[in-house]
Structures are given as structure tokens and as C-alpha cells.
Amino acid sequence: MSSEHEKSGRLSLLTVNRLSLYLRRLEALEAEGVETVSSAQLAQHLGITDAQVRKDLAALGHLGYPGVGYYPRELIGVLRETLGLESQWPVVLIGAGNLARALLKYRGFARRGFHIVAVFDADPAKVGETLDQWTVEPMDRLAERVAAHQAQLAILAVPAATAQAVADVLVECGIKGILNFAPTVLRVPPGVHVVGVDLAMQLEQLAYLVRSRTAADAHSDTLPE
Amino acid sequence: MSSEHEKSGRLSLLTVNRLSLYLRRLEALEAEGVETVSSAQLAQHLGITDAQVRKDLAALGHLGYPGVGYYPRELIGVLRETLGLESQWPVVLIGAGNLARALLKYRGFARRGFHIVAVFDADPAKVGETLDQWTVEPMDRLAERVAAHQAQLAILAVPAATAQAVADVLVECGIKGILNFAPTVLRVPPGVHVVGVDLAMQLEQLAYLVRSRTAADAHSDTLPE
DNA sequence: TAGATTGTTAATCGATTAACAATC
DNA sequence: TAGATTGTTAATCGATTAACAATC
Numbered sequence: 001m002s003s004e005h006e007k008s009g010r011l012s013l014l015t016v017n018r019l020s021l022y023l024r025r026l027e028a029l030e031a032e033g034v035e036t037v038s039s040a041q042l043a044q045h046l047g048i049t050d051a052q053v054r055k056d057l058a059a060l061g062h063l064g065y066p067g068v069g070y071y072p073r074e075l076i077g078v079l080r081e082t083l084g085l086e087s088q089w090p091v092v093l094i095g096a097g098n099l100a101r102a103l104l105k106y107r108g109f110a111r112r113g114f115h116i117v118a119v120f121d122a123d124p125a126k127v128g129e130t131l132d133q134w135t136v137e138p139m140d141r142l143a144e145r146v147a148a149h150q151a152q153l154a155i156l157a158v159p160a161a162t163a164q165a166v167a168d169v170l171v172e173c174g175i176k177g178i179l180n181f182a183p184t185v186l187r188v189p190p191g192v193h194v195v196g197v198d199l200a201m202q203l204e205q206l207a208y209l210v211r212s213r214t215a216a217d218a219h220s221d222t223l224p225e
Numbered sequence: 226m227s228s229e230h231e232k233s234g235r236l237s238l239l240t241v242n243r244l245s246l247y248l249r250r251l252e253a254l255e256a257e258g259v260e261t262v263s264s265a266q267l268a269q270h271l272g273i274t275d276a277q278v279r280k281d282l283a284a285l286g287h288l289g290y291p292g293v294g295y296y297p298r299e300l301i302g303v304l305r306e307t308l309g310l311e312s313q314w315p316v317v318l319i320g321a322g323n324l325a326r327a328l329l330k331y332r333g334f335a336r337r338g339f340h341i342v343a344v345f346d347a348d349p350a351k352v353g354e355t356l357d358q359w360t361v362e363p364m365d366r367l368a369e370r371v372a373a374h375q376a377q378l379a380i381l382a383v384p385a386a387t388a389q390a391v392a393d394v395l396v397e398c399g400i401k402g403i404l405n406f407a408p409t410v411l412r413v414p415p416g417v418h419v420v421g422v423d424l425a426m427q428l429e430q431l432a433y434l435v436r437s438r439t440a441a442d443a444h445s446d447t448l449p450e
Numbered sequence: 451t452a453g454a455t456t457g458t459t460a461a462t463c464g465a466t467t468a469a470c471a472a473t474c
Numbered sequence: 475t476a477g478a479t480t481g482t483t484a485a486t487c488g489a490t491t492a493a494c495a496a497t498c
Binding site for chain 1: 235241242250307312314326336337377380404408410418423424425429433434437
């Protein structure tokens with residue numbers, strides 16, 4: 001949409017995930033003043049193959065230089081553009097419990113262009129409360145605020161029991177992407193996307209790994225899977 | 226290891242993930258007093274195919290009854306056993322920042338048998354502070370406490386800059402599984418497992434989905450992927 | 451028995467890897 | 475030129491799905 005390269009058709013979620021990891025690494029390398037980096041170097045850092053790295057990056061255009069490698073600065077721009085990080089994303093946060101409060105203090109979102117523009121809670125006792133720079137608003141303000149900020153993304157940090165009902169309201173308001181912290185499967189219409197972060201489930205996964213392949217038979221499993 | 230069924234070889238992480246989701250659903254169904262459930266019903270709720278459900282469950286033994294379906298109560302037992310949820314898991318938490326505080330208040334862990342037994346922080350200003358029932362301890366107590374509790378799991382909620390160093394210490398102490406909230410790829414030796422929860426990365430993923438397949442061409446993407 | 455639903459096989463689909471000619 | 479490293483093809487691997495005989 002901007003850079004001359006750029007041809008990405010539809011990347012798989014697995015690929016998009018790795019693109020995020022490449023981006024992180026490249027930013028670190030650029031900060032260190034590294035001039036060029038090879039697919040083998042990136043691969044080693046992430047614990048994957050060099051062929052994988054080249055294939056992922058080739059999907060974004062001809063960004064590598066045979067015999068040389070990739071230029072971090074150039075690649076960073078394309079990755080940011082591909083991932084939509086060149087835009088600023090207004091995000092609404094639903095829920096004002098402990099997790100929501102922690103998320104409000106987390107600087108990592110804003111650093112990537114995700115700005116929490118409003119916080120809502122169904123509990124009248126929490127409405128009006130001030131959390132850092134935000135004031136908790138009642139749910140019936142949601143539609144109006146989403147429209148005003150043209151927000152497409154929402155973070156859902158409410159109890160599992162109410163998650164689906166809130167998700168329905170979000171969809172109604174025109175939200176297109178939901179980051180769901182409630183341990184529930186959300187049903188949403190086509191065109192709306194849900195990414196779930198289920199903390200207990202991740203621990204269960206870890207417990208399974210530790211219990212089953214306890215011996216030295218296993219390799220390190222990092223983020224991507 | 227207990228039930229007569231049980232034969233699970235090595236399940237893929239994708240499968241283990243789905244087993245967690247089946248378990249959640251089955252517990253809800255049992256609470257509703259549902260007597261039997263078919264693979265098609267489970268599949269529909271999760272947005273996957275019935276063949277997938279049957280294949281996943283068949284990997285745990287002959288648990289289904291042709292013409293009838295599955296008995297939630299029976300299946301729940303096998304799933305809990307498979308996932309290691311019949312045991313209690315002591316967990317150490319490293320970091321006492323905002324995220325760590327939110328995690329301490331989260332009830333979902335204990336409900337699944339994961340008990341945070343100690344909290345550590347490198348910052349002397351935080352050591353000694355009381356958070357609910359916990360008192361923040363200095364890092365040099367870690368080895369001793371891990372040994373005393375025979376903890377195999379750790380939750381890492383420290384800044385990215387120190388994550389790798391802390392992970393090295395955890396490995397040194399004999400920790401076998403790390404739930405990593407720092408936005409970094411951790412290098413750990415074989416036999417030690419890492420599951421990463423990278424909040425900014427999840428939002429990036431969502432942003433990509435919303436930006437690229439904005440139209441109604443896409444289906445809902447739920448947890449599993 | 452007729453109807454429902456399993457477990458499993460074979461076919462399909464998609465993602466990863468190895469290998470290497472092309473390029474700098 | 476010799477050495478390094480890409481982009482891409484073909485081979486491999488693994489996961490999902492369709493279909494159906496077996497079972498209750």
C-alpha cells in the first residue's frame with residue numbers, strides 16, 4: 001500500500017506470528033547498529049530453519065540481497081507496514097477488573113500504536129472510577145464512543161459468564177477485532193475476528209509438556225507454536 | 226496413569242489446546258446436567274469439524290459409544306488426567322509489577338490446580354512488600370524456595386531486558402516449564418519448555434486480520450489457531 | 451429393526467524443509 | 475574470481491477432512 005515492494009496475498013496466522021518475531025529481532029539489531037543480517041542468523045535466534053525465514057520474507061517482496069542478506073532498516077519498514085503498525089489503532093477496553101488495570105499500565109501496547117481510548121464496565125460501582133488517565137464509563141456509552149473514535153479493536157477482560165453477551169454488543173457497535181481474555185469460545189459473525197488469550201489454558205499446555213516429555217527428549221518450544 | 230483408558234502417545238500442541246477447550250465445554254455441559262454429547266455438538270460449539278473431535282478423543286482411548294456419543298463425566302476425568310490437572314502444581318512467580326499483581330488476583334489458576342507458592346522480584350524496593358497473601362522475596366531465595374516446594378513451573382513477568390537472565394536462573398534451579406510474558410524469545414536447554422504469552426503480538430495479529438480481510442470474506446478465528 | 455454416531459482409513463490440504471541455480 | 479546468501483522448486487512431513495463400515 002506504500003512501499004514499492006509489498007505483495008503479500010493472504011499470510012497464514014503462523015506466518016504473521018513469525019513476522020512479529022522477526023520485527024522484534026530486527027529492531028534490536030538495528031538499535032545495535034547491525035548493518036545486515038542473514039536468514040540463517042534470524043533463524044538461529046528464533047530456533048527455526050533459514051529456509052523458513054527466507055520463505056516468510058520472500059512473501060513480502062524481494063527484500064533480500066543474495067550474497068549479502070537483509071538490511072534491518074528496510075525490512076523493519078516493510079514488516080511494520082504489513083502488520084498494520086504504521087497506523088495508530090484506537091482500542092476500547094471492556095472490563096475494569098484486575099487484569100484490565102494491569103493492561104492499562106502496560107506500555108507495550110502504545111509502543112506498537114495501540115491506544116486504549118476508553119474503558120467500560122457493567123458494574124455501577126466501578127463506573128466513574130479514575131484509573132490513571134482513564135475514567136471508567138458505563139456500557140451504554142460504548143456505541144457512541146466506538147463511533148467517535150472509529151475504533152475497530154476491543155480488548156475483552158470480563159468474566160467468562162458475560163463475555164459472549166458483551167462480544168455481541170461489541171459486534172453490534174461495529175468492532176472488527178476482539179482480543180479475548182475470557183476463558184470462553186466466542187461466537188462472532190464472519191468478518192469479525194477473535195484472538196483468544198487464555199492464561200489457564202497456556203499453563204495447562206505447559207503442564208502437559210512438562211509431564212509427558214519430562215526427559216531430555218524434547219527441544220525448546222518457543223512462541224510460534 | 227490411572228483410568229483404564231488412557232493410551233495417549235505424544236499429542237501435538239494443537240491437539241492439547243483443543244483438549245483444553247473440550248474440557249471447558251464438557252464441564253459446562255455436565256453442570257447443566259447433560260447426559261451425553263456427540264462429536265458433532267462439541268464440534269459445532271468450537272467451530273471445527275466433527276471428524277476432528279473424534280480423532281482427538283480417539284487418541285485418548287475408546288471413550289465414545291457408537292450411536293450414543295460421549296459421557297461428559299467420563300470424558301472429563303480422562304481429559305483432566307491427560308492434561309495433568311489431577312495433580313496440584315506449585316508455581317513460582319517472578320516479577321512483582323502490574324501484570325504480576327493482576328495474575329496474583331486471578332482465580333483461574335488455582336481453580337485448575339496451579340498454585341502460586343512464592344513471588345520474587347529483583348528490585349529491593351519491592352522485596353518485603355505484601356501482596357494479598359504473598360510477600361515479595363529477593364531473587365537469591367529462589368533456588369531454596371523452588372527446592373522446598375518442588376516447583377517445576379514458573380511464570381515470568383519481568384521486563385524483556387532481564388527475561389533471559391532470569392530464565393537462565395530458573396533453569397539452573399530446576400524449573401521445567403516457563404510461562405513467559407516478556408516479549409522475547411527465550412533460549413532454554415532441551416527438556417525445559419517455554420510457552421509464550423505476548424500480548425502486543427496478539428494485538429498485532431488481530432490488526433493484521435482486521436486490515437487484510439476486512440470484508441465479510443473471513444470466518445471467525447477462535448482460540449485454536 | 452431403523453437411526454444415530456462412533457473409530458478409522460484414505461484423500462486432501464497446508465506448512466516446513468532440503469537443495470540448488472541465480473545473484474551479488 | 476571465490477564466497478556468501480538469496481528466492482524458489484520439489485520433496486517431505488504433519489494435520490485436517492470426508493467417507494463409511496462397525497456398533498449400539
